[in-house]
Amino acid sequence: MFIRAYLRASTDEQNAERAKSALDQFTQEHAQRIASYYTENISGTQLDRPELNRLLTDTQANDILLVEQIDRLTRLNDHDWKQLKRMIEEKGIRIVSMDVPTSWQALDNNALTHNDPIIKAVLDAINNMLIELMAAMARKDYETRRERQRQGIEAAKANGKYKGKRADTERHQKVKNYREKGLSLREIAEATGYSRSQVCRILSGHT
Template sequence: MAYYGYHRISTKEQHLDRGIIEIKRFCENQKIKLESIFTDKITGKNFDRPRYTVLVEDVLRVGDTLIITELDRLGRNKQEILKQLRFLEEKGVRVMVLELPTTLFDLSQMENNLAKMMIETINNMMIELYASMAQAEMEKKEKRQKEGMEAKRLRGEWDEVGRPRAIEQEKFNQEFMRVVQKKVTPTQLQRELGLTSSTYYRYRKNFYEIFPEFLQSV
């Protein structure tokens, strides 16, 4: 029987240190020999993760224990979390979640069947609740990101959702005056600014909305 840790963060800007320290501290306090900790820097939407895949498919064996700090470090999709926990249970791997005290009891060592059943019930309820909370937090974050992108688009800070503006409109207006004054052709300016045709004509439309008086010269 061996103990392994797993910790995941969503972005490269976050740090793995906190989770690693928490798992190691727990093992030291409980006098548990920890074999190693596997880590991933990847989204929690699904379980297509390189290090986690190695851990589950090549390392964990029947009777082993997997330690994680929080349920959302395992994942953020409720159904995927529950599916993964069932898979590990069928594989004979025990999962300990440090934020859920009921998962720290070794039920296999309990002789009182009623107490064991009660803890199992509470444990399942807590896992269901925390899995729902993890997914709700992910959905809230995604909603905020979409709202932020839409707000930027409406403010004209993004020329397409998810893509920064190629050039500031004010800068384009200054350069486009050369076309109005027939100093350069539209094609030459488009090439100089490195704009696609659709982007160029979108800026051009904005220009004439701001300076309708120049429409007479077109």
């Protein structure tokens, strides 16, 4: 069993590494240690995430995918979440999240070898239900914030105060520098956390 920690933040302004010490302490309290870290700055609403894909490629059956909160793993819509969950289940990976206490049993070697299949089945069912609930809440929170943002923009436009979203000039410059060094669109997207379409827009000057 290997514990693979997944750390995600939405943009370069958010520090994806912030949760690393909390995850380290959490595993130590359960007499375990993290085998590898997968860190990226990318939206949780995107299914195609380079580091998450690398984690899924690296894992073996019974490995643990560790996150600080379920929303670090998913803010996906229902269709994409089902697809990601199917990929996780096919690999035989167990999700452990610090905000879902029922998932912590996967860190307990005694629990893994428990002889009572009924108790194990009940605990697994409760855990799966809570993870589903937390995933739905994460998506709902994202949609609520987006709607409030839209309403705020509409109000600002109506009052003549909306100036548009400011481009992240430093991050855009990184895209151009990577392109000058000969990196492909895919490599630039992976390095910056942008989608390929965003990279194309930045390079064309239409941001």
